[in-house]
Amino acid sequence: MALFSNKLLVLALAAGSVLAAPAAQAAAYPEHAIRVIVPFAPGGSTDIVARIVTQRMSQLMGQTLVVENRGGAGGAIGAAEAARAKPDGYTLSIATVSTMAVNAACRPHDLTYNPLTDFLPITNFANVPNVIEVNPKFPAKDFKEFVAVLKKNPGKYSFGSSGTCGVLHLFGEAFKMATGTDIVHVPYKGSGPAVTDAVGGQIEILFDNMPSSMPQILAGHLRAMAIAWPERLSALKDVPTLAEVGYPQLNQPAWYGLLAPKGTPVEIINKLHDAAVMALKDPKVIDALEKQGAKPSGNTPAEFAKEIKEQYDWAKDVVAKGHISLK
Known part of the structure; x- marks a missing residue:
């Protein structure tokens, strides 16, 4: 026992x-x-x-x-x-x-x-914030002109994102549906290389998150068209939110x-x-x-x-x- x-x-x-x-x-x-x-x-x-x-x-x-x-x-x-x-x-x-x-x-x-x-x-x-931006040589100074140029030139311009099936790709696709525009997607392995090519002019448009693009925007190497955020950023007071320009469904940070x-x-x-x-x-x-x-x-x-x-x-x-x- x-x-x-x-x-x-x-x-x-x-x-x-x-x-x-x-x-x-x-x-x-x-x-x-x-x-x-x-x-x-x-x-x-x-x-x-x-x-x-x-x-x-x-x-x-x-x-x-x-x-x-x-x-x-x-x-x-x-x-x-x-x-x-x-x-x-x-x-x-x-x-x-x-x-x-x-x-x-x-x-x-x-x-x-x-x-x-x-x-x-x-x-x-x-x-x-998410941001829609262009190479400075793109023929548009603001969001209204940007959409107008795209509508007049279906399939002519390309947009970069951080990768196929990434949120920025979906952001770009949602933008196309909302605005009735046709732009060609170019996927990258992250925002870093996409930003580099947008600055270099290999792609004309970039859908990005703000942190990876902010330095290039402030330096004038990229031009922000609109941001997805509740209000305008103090550092980019001239850049409207997507809600302001009539696309609240895209205004997702x-x-x-x-x-x-x-x-x-x-x-x-x-x-x-x-x-x-x-x-x-x-x-x-x-x-x-x-x-x-x-x-x-x-x-x-x-x-x-x-x-x-x-x-x-x-x-x-x-x-x-x-x-x-x-x-």
Whole structure:
């Protein structure tokens, strides 16, 4: 009987140690560097926002958050890799409207991750305006002239985006439907290379997020036609919102947030959330984001999950109504 009792005691102690292990790991977290997958090329808005916030988070958490760019397929390649990661808090990823909404709408049959079930939202880092811009040689000085030129020249001009099936591609397609214009899509592996070609004149038009284009707009290398934002930006007072020029349905800003793979312990999610919120309250981080045209968020995981679902539904609706098929 004593031997049987001892065996039960050993089993109980073993079970307790197994249950205690995750809690102990979460309490010690982070013990080494954290990988953050940015599913787009360096130099784009996703990359810029991610680096601004994670740099401060690194200081607050005492471990480096290392940004790794995994561009391609409208962010699907990087997002799929992040979804497969071990849920231990050491591989995170940046969520965008492209990866969490548009990809599911555009390529529902070959997407290898589920944006609504394969991740745990941590927080939305920042909201940013979308912008429609042109090379300065484009023969239009304002939005009205811009649309008029496009209508007179169907198929003549091309627009760049951060990639096929990305939110900026869908933004461009929605613009075409709303304005009745015909422009040719040229996909890139991220906003960075698209901006470079727009400045160089290889493409005449660019649909972009503000952070990756703001320096070139301020320098006069690109000309903003309109922005998707609740109000005009103080740095670009002469550039109207899309609602102002009669297209409220296009006046949708973008966001960038932090995700962990499903199964990540809630204690780790909470630690990451707290660090992100503290970082987003830092005056230097706020200033750096605002210089890029971005507005800090720092909402709760539940609030960010709601934003993701709303954009997921929006993208599905736009693709269905526009009969958009992206093979």
